[in-house]
Amino acid sequence: MTYDGVVPARGSLRSRSAALTSALTLRQLGAVLPPERAWGLWLSRRIVATVMDAFGPPLVGAAVTDVDTHDSHGRRIAGEWVRGPGADRTDAAIYYIHGSGYALCSPRTHRRLTAWLSRLMGLPVFSVDYRLAPHHRFPAAADDAHAGWEWMLAATGLPADRVVVAGDSAGGHLAVDLMLHGDRTAREAAGLVLFSPLCDATLALARTREQLRRDPAIRASDARKLLELYCGGIDPTHPRLALDVARGPVLPPTLIQAGGAEMLAADAHQLADDIRAAGGTCELQVWPDQVHVFQALPRLSREAALAMRYVAAFVANTLRDNSAALDQTG
């Protein structure tokens, strides 16, 4: 399966204008809003939610079922099942871990993305609502992501290889943490799809990338302050922060998409290299001129639809490969 020529050499005019506008507005706001103050964090959350709502409009016909329960270990499981229109398959599912700095977003803000995934694949998506910083610090979010995975497998009765794990930004970091440090079944997932994943939580990679090209959405120093809410004071070499992918187990077939304009493109390269170094297969797509998690902002980026269609093909393929292998073995 080759998809050469999927990624255009240059971003569309709309997405380039959006990036420029963002550099003049969001990026500047990020510098004056202190995430360590309650009002600053509240305002940041409102802004991100508004932007995502305005440029990633809800999908008509998506059905959402809230989940708020406890698993057999007494851990609280929160999240939502999202089914896009026509998504009535039950033979597989997607486990989604949303992103945004461990402090800002929720399954609600990412519902456009999860509903879209669901509609394109015809699969139900479970979007886990992990606890957020600053009230819940490291490793609360990662533990919730583990618990959500185990609960979902138990609740659906699906084998791990019928589930695709997906995540964006910090959710990408959580997804990789789930693979390396979570239940053994996580590594048997059918595939892994990461949108603009965070790989280096110290943002050192992002900082060097920022010197080559400024990120239209946020400065590395401001993003760092946000991450501090979650993992400040924790040794940055902690194995669950500095994820050692290169020397870890082989990850499921992975697709990474990132935007060329964002500083986390450097993380995407690093993660792809590490996954391959560990012996896994990883496809990396960097979309020129696109911003952080552009797939969630289809109104700002014509490329979002192209990228999502590619994701759908990738997921369909990994699931098909798995059932083919199953048929052969009996």
Place this chain on the structure above:
Amino acid sequence: MFGSSPKRSRDAFAVVTGAGSGIGAAFALELGRRGGRVVCSDLDELAAARTADAIGDHGGTAIAMRCDVSRADDVSRLATDAQEWFDAPPTLVVNNAGVGAGGEAVGDFSLEDWSWVLGINLWGPIHGCHVFAPILRAAGYGGIINVASAAAFGAAPNMGAYNVSKAGVLSLSETLAAELSGTGVNVTVLCPTFVKTNIVESGRITAQSSDLANTLMRWTGFSAQRVARMCLDTHDRGGLYCMPQPDARIGWGIKRFAPTAYTRTVGLVARIPR
């Protein structure tokens, strides 16, 4: 639309030394953006690879190569490898690799540091020109951009080795421009003042001077991207000198018209206790 003179920065087969960070990275990215195929060379191969990745992410074509410009063999190999990758001679060479050094007067600055600075800042461009000028001349088309500094004529105190190295690059570029006139190969020398880069952190500079330099860079610095863009535009127009900032242009003017007064004034200013 109005008839086009060949723009050497467009669709170039470019070699950039010191492309891992700062002005070199900005040159490499901008050349990639302008449709070129770019060889990003740096002593730090990882940094060069990061720049090459970034170019690829923006739809350009680039490759990273390790090169220590202070070694003639390395530069020759760079030329061979680059030509092999282009499958053609390069059309634009940016001799950019350089280090910062200073904080001590002549006599206090160790000789070992002198040769370190001159090895990279002066011998680097010499190797670059020695290796690439004949190739470009034979091809009959192309350009060489040497990155000097306003220090080349500013002669600020306590930066002896740096000033000497950059003055050498300026003279090298002027000589080369004269030698290559009429061959279809253009030469441009870039003389910026403060540019926001990491040259202060990675160089051998005393702590006090380093603080001052960092402050100056933060407040008066142009971004590396802007400087690279301006220099490539100057090169396309056939300009020999590119002084991107007004302070460089003013200093350049004063230095030429009143060199003695200029040097006395600089000395006087440097004696004001801080």
